[in-house]
Amino acid sequence: MRAIIDRTLQLTAVIAAAGTWSVAAQQIAAPQVTPQDLRDGLKDASRWLIYSGDYSNQRHSPLTQITPENVHRLTAQWAFQTDTLGKFEATPLVLDGIIYVTGPLDTGWAIDARTGRQLWRQRRELPRDLIACCGLVNRGFGVLGDRLFKTTLDAHVMAISMKTGAMLWDTVMENYRNGYSATAAPLVVKDKVIVGMAGAEYGVRGFIDAYDAQTGKRSWRFFTTAGPEDPGHTTWRGMDPKAWEKGGGSTWATGAYDPELNLVYWGTGNAGPDYDGSAREGDNLYTASIVALDADTGRLRWHYQFTPHDVWDWDSTQNPVLADLTIGGQPRKVVMFANRNGFFYLLDRATGKLIRGKPFIETSWAKEIRADGRPMLLPNNIPSEEGTRVCPDQSGGTNWMPPSFDKALGLLFVTARESCGIFYTWKDDYNPGDSYRGGAVQRVGESRSALRAIDVATGEKRWDFPYTSPQSWAGVLSTASGLVFAGASGNFMAFDARTGKNLWHFQTGSAVYAGAITYMVDGRQYVLLPSGTTLTAYALPAGSN
Numbered sequence: 001m002r003a004i005i006d007r008t009l010q011l012t013a014v015i016a017a018a019g020t021w022s023v024a025a026q027q028i029a030a031p032q033v034t035p036q037d038l039r040d041g042l043k044d045a046s047r048w049l050i051y052s053g054d055y056s057n058q059r060h061s062p063l064t065q066i067t068p069e070n071v072h073r074l075t076a077q078w079a080f081q082t083d084t085l086g087k088f089e090a091t092p093l094v095l096d097g098i099i100y101v102t103g104p105l106d107t108g109w110a111i112d113a114r115t116g117r118q119l120w121r122q123r124r125e126l127p128r129d130l131i132a133c134c135g136l137v138n139r140g141f142g143v144l145g146d147r148l149f150k151t152t153l154d155a156h157v158m159a160i161s162m163k164t165g166a167m168l169w170d171t172v173m174e175n176y177r178n179g180y181s182a183t184a185a186p187l188v189v190k191d192k193v194i195v196g197m198a199g200a201e202y203g204v205r206g207f208i209d210a211y212d213a214q215t216g217k218r219s220w221r222f223f224t225t226a227g228p229e230d231p232g233h234t235t236w237r238g239m240d241p242k243a244w245e246k247g248g249g250s251t252w253a254t255g256a257y258d259p260e261l262n263l264v265y266w267g268t269g270n271a272g273p274d275y276d277g278s279a280r281e282g283d284n285l286y287t288a289s290i291v292a293l294d295a296d297t298g299r300l301r302w303h304y305q306f307t308p309h310d311v312w313d314w315d316s317t318q319n320p321v322l323a324d325l326t327i328g329g330q331p332r333k334v335v336m337f338a339n340r341n342g343f344f345y346l347l348d349r350a351t352g353k354l355i356r357g358k359p360f361i362e363t364s365w366a367k368e369i370r371a372d373g374r375p376m377l378l379p380n381n382i383p384s385e386e387g388t389r390v391c392p393d394q395s396g397g398t399n400w401m402p403p404s405f406d407k408a409l410g411l412l413f414v415t416a417r418e419s420c421g422i423f424y425t426w427k428d429d430y431n432p433g434d435s436y437r438g439g440a441v442q443r444v445g446e447s448r449s450a451l452r453a454i455d456v457a458t459g460e461k462r463w464d465f466p467y468t469s470p471q472s473w474a475g476v477l478s479t480a481s482g483l484v485f486a487g488a489s490g491n492f493m494a495f496d497a498r499t500g501k502n503l504w505h506f507q508t509g510s511a512v513y514a515g516a517i518t519y520m521v522d523g524r525q526y527v528l529l530p531s532g533t534t535l536t537a538y539a540l541p542a543g544s545n
Helices: 002-011 035-043 231-235
Strands: 076-083 093-095 098-102 108-112 119-120 143-144 145-151 156-161 167-172 188-189 191-195 205-214 220-224 256-258 265-269 288-294 300-305 321-327 332-338 343-348 352-361 366-369 374-377 389-391 403-404 411-423 439-455 463-465 476-478 484-489 493-494 502-507 515-520 526-531 534-539
Touching: 035 143, 035 188, 119 321, 156 191, 156 439, 156 502, 332 411, 352 366, 403 534, 411 484, 439 484, 476 515, 484 526, 493 534
Parallel strands: none
Antiparallel strands: 076 534, 093 098, 098 108, 108 119, 143 145, 145 156, 156 167, 188 191, 191 205, 205 220, 256 265, 265 288, 288 300, 321 332, 332 343, 343 352, 366 374, 389 411, 403 411, 411 439, 439 463, 476 484, 484 493, 493 502, 515 526, 526 534
């Protein structure tokens, strides 16, 4: 992996030859984004200020200009082609006619939302001995005031000027040489920039950090593997008394926030080593969980563990989705989670108590989720030296790609995967910065992917649109007009949210590893999709509706 990364950096060195920062094409106006603007989310439909649109992570736009009746007239208006290697996995932000987006190798751009013209570009030099597991990607900016915030592949968090792209501060999270990295879009709450990290495949200790937006000084840290001072420490037992110090628990997707409860909700990754649990007996808190943290202090309010003692590398780093629903005739504040282990969960977001857990794909490892919140395990599903067949495979029933939620329909739209794998295990010695997986997985049988609508009141599948591709990594966007946007195999598609009928498609020419957003400029609704290394904006023909 290091050799591949080094070759990639060599190939892209010419791009950065002029220095650490590209010269801005022009200085642009940058209004002040306030904490109240962030709380308002998508109330101003010309803006998209948070990774999933608002703090709830519903990824559901109130815009209605593009409808199921006219979406067939949607056409590409402009395309922005980058000159970097790799692919987009970012969700762009849009603020008053300007798009701010990150791309491969931690590059960032400001782009005119009307025309696709580049306004500035910035790039920070990355070390040649970079260690990163799963792609040299970045998933987007956070914003506050006139500043943008992002994490970096060498485990930094930084602030840059929205006007010029110039760096304002740069803070080290952890030493990248020990396997730490970061790709998640920050979640900005009040005056804090809250970020996650990656690296569980290298024996790191996971955490969630908060940094002061003005100074870059760290405000708090929550470790996702429970140390001796934590109540969950007794869940780390076995041959290695310090397994928790290298126990994984990465936090490489963006969380959600409830301003009323002042709680941040974040998914945590797999325990390490990934497939060998012999040295880390017990549940291994707080890995493969969702944690609810006080936004001001980082103190744990509650946790719920989806996969105790995860030996399948399933993680729980999907985006938690918050909503106020009526369940059993009673109003409930809930957090929804379509988990990589193949189950859909509905939790009380004030207490973490399980309301419902139900599979949304084929699962062979667990029959159901018991009333006490723990999975009812099925026999013969633990990785072994000779190999054990388990469904889903290590990529899971879904992955990091964000879902969307239409409250009016009560439907959560998820990119779902049906697949199985042969799980192998062996002993790995721990060396800082080296792979520490304790096994591997071989995918077997036919894999399928689909856009799936889950009725959140019952956990049942409402409709399903099978993709021709065995795997899809696209995120989902829904709108108040009754549309859902998603895709696979380079096809960007629009669906009727009620029925799942495919209404429109556009072949982008590259695989889609990101989710679309939508915004208004000059009274015109655009849908923006990153695909490959290109951003494309779509709209109805001028003058039509």
